[in-house]
Structure formats: structure tokens, C-alpha cells
Amino acid sequence: MAVTKLLERHSAHDPPHGRSGPSLRGIPFRDLAGAGLLELLSDTQRQHLARVATRRHYPARTVIYRAGGVADAVFIIEQGALKSFRDFPSGRCRIAAFLFPHDLFGLAAAGRYVNTTQAMTPATVYRL
DSSP, X not given: OOHHXXXXXXXXXXXXXXXXXXXXXXXXXXXXXXXOOEEOXXXXXXXXXXXXXXXXXXXXXXEEEOTTSBOOOOEEEEESOEEEEEEOTTSXXXXXXXXXXXXXXXXXXXXXXXXXXXESSOEEEEEO
């Protein structure tokens, strides 16, 4: 499926106009009723995060951070699509994840980013 089709699918669940701030979505572990994506943050929590976060815009193909770099922030995607990957000494690259609006990324191990993350399309992210 093309990146634009995936972005359209994720954008269909965007919050109503007038709500601002970072948004985290998730599917309940036991989604037996098929409720789908749920907003995980209250309006108050989103507004607080918006006050402490830095909103950044990245052109397509921009590296957000590199594997092994000091992990000094986590990020929430507002718009765009990113990929998380790892380069190997052999020259091969392994994609760890594709990331879309409302995804949280930048988690690390031992204070260092595990993977490199790069914008595939123009992207807007909240840096926390």
C-alpha cells in the first residue's frame, strides 16, 4: 500500500477542529467489540504537552536522529510518515517500523537511540 494511502487511513481518525496538542492513539489490548483507535490523552493532557513540547517540521528524507545518538527526547507525530531503521556494517538496512500520525517514537536503551528515524514525507512532530 502506498504511503499516501496509509496516511489517508490514519488521518481519517484525526481529532475535531479546535482540539490542539499532541495526540496519542491506541487500540485496546482486548478490542473484542472492534472499537478501533481510542484517544489516550485528555484535552487537558494534550494542552499541557503542547505547552512543554517543541513543534518541529522536517522535509522528506530528513533524519530525525541516528542510532547510537544520545536519547534526549521522545516524539509524537502530528503529520507525515516516518521510518525507523537500522543500518548494518554490511551495507544492508533493516526497517524496524513505519510510523504515522499519533505514534510515539524515540524510546531508547541505556540512554541511546536504538534505531535511526527518518521522515519519508514532509512531517510535523512534537519533541518532548
